[in-house]
Amino acid sequence: MKKVLYPLAAAALFSAATTAHAEDKSLVIGTNNWAENIAVANMWKIILEDKYDYDIELSDVGKNALYSGLANGDFDISLEIWLPTTDAPYLEPYKDRVEINGAWYEGTGLGVVVPTYVDIDTLDELGEHADDFAYQGSPTILGIDSGSSIAGLTDEAIDEYSLPLEQVNSSGPAMMAALDDAYSREEPIAVTLWSPHWAFAEYDLKYLEDPKNVYGDNETIYWFSRQNFTDDDPWLTQVLNEWHMDDDSLGTLMADIEKAGDPVEGAQTWIDDNQDLIDEWLAAGE
Known part of the structure; x- marks a missing residue:
């Protein structure tokens, strides 16, 4: 006999599927040595480990190794790709093997x-x-x-x-x-x-003004991931797609880290002072 899935049951199952955390909560975040990259990577490491029991490794590598590592599945996510111009040459060889996800900063x-x-x-x-x-x-x-x-x-x-x-x-x-x-x-x-x-x-x-536009126009920063990550962890995908920062929020995060002289200590200070904003991002996964 064919099973009938009633609307409320279907909605509940859909909600559970889309908000579920990944069963394997180990996560490797590929990073590079830019101030904002270090800042947001440590911020997310603290949030996800403290509140959701993830086990996160930050792996700092050069740009070429970062992109090849994502394409090969050595890293799960990376939190910063500038498009459409700055990081396009790094993306090009791997564009069919990585996933570009939500934008979190506009106007670089x-x-x-x-x-x-x-x-x-x-x-x-x-x-x-x-x-x-x-x-x-x-x-x-x-x-x-x-x-x-x-x-x-x-x-x-x-x-x-x-x-x-x-x-x-x-x-x-x-x-x-x-x-x-x-x-x-x-x-x-x-x-x-x-x-x-x-x-x-x-x-x-x-x-300095660049009338020949060598450095390109203002760009957008996205987070990106290995193939199938969005299927493997739909909860975190939703949360990171909801994450947005502006000059004030990102600037104060980086300033707290610079003042502390330590990315973990500085990021923790910023998290303690900005819990309402963080809760808005996390609400996307509820």
Whole structure:
């Protein structure tokens, strides 16, 4: 005899299926060394482990390894992909083997940044005043690791604008230390930066205008995952798709981490102060 599924029973079963947590609560989050990436990864690790008994590993790797790792199933999710421009080259080889999910931040910025006390406003003017931006004796744009998207775009900008400067790549903290030192003495310095970043709350900075649009337009940050993750953990998928942050919420999270000098301590401070916002995200899975 054919079974009849009454509407209320069907609704209950559907609700249970869509809000159920994954049976296997172990989760590997692939991260890269950008301030906002470190911030949100530690935030979610604390929330999910403390409230929902997940066992989460954060695996910090370079961009190429991050994308190949998701495609190969070595990581379950990663919380930051900038589209349509910045991370498109990294995505392209794996676009059929990873899943792009919900957007959580809109209106990014990316480019060469100088302190506002510096009297130039465009990349062309940077070239005209290159000698003012000497670092260790040579006209320089200070950047982060050479494998990053922004490093590649900055190399393109140097070629496109025929800038008589070289890009010197180092870690994000080393670049910020150089910025802090120059800023404290009100000396000219040019660095590669992006928004969101805590530096814009700490210092008065400005992007140099990029009329040739090498760095692209404002973008959107999404989270992404290995294939079939959304089927394996529909509850977390719903929660992360509901997650949204703006300059205030993300900026204060990064500032708390910077102030604490520890991503776990800083993220915990922010979580304690923003439980109402977190509850809104988590309500999506109820």
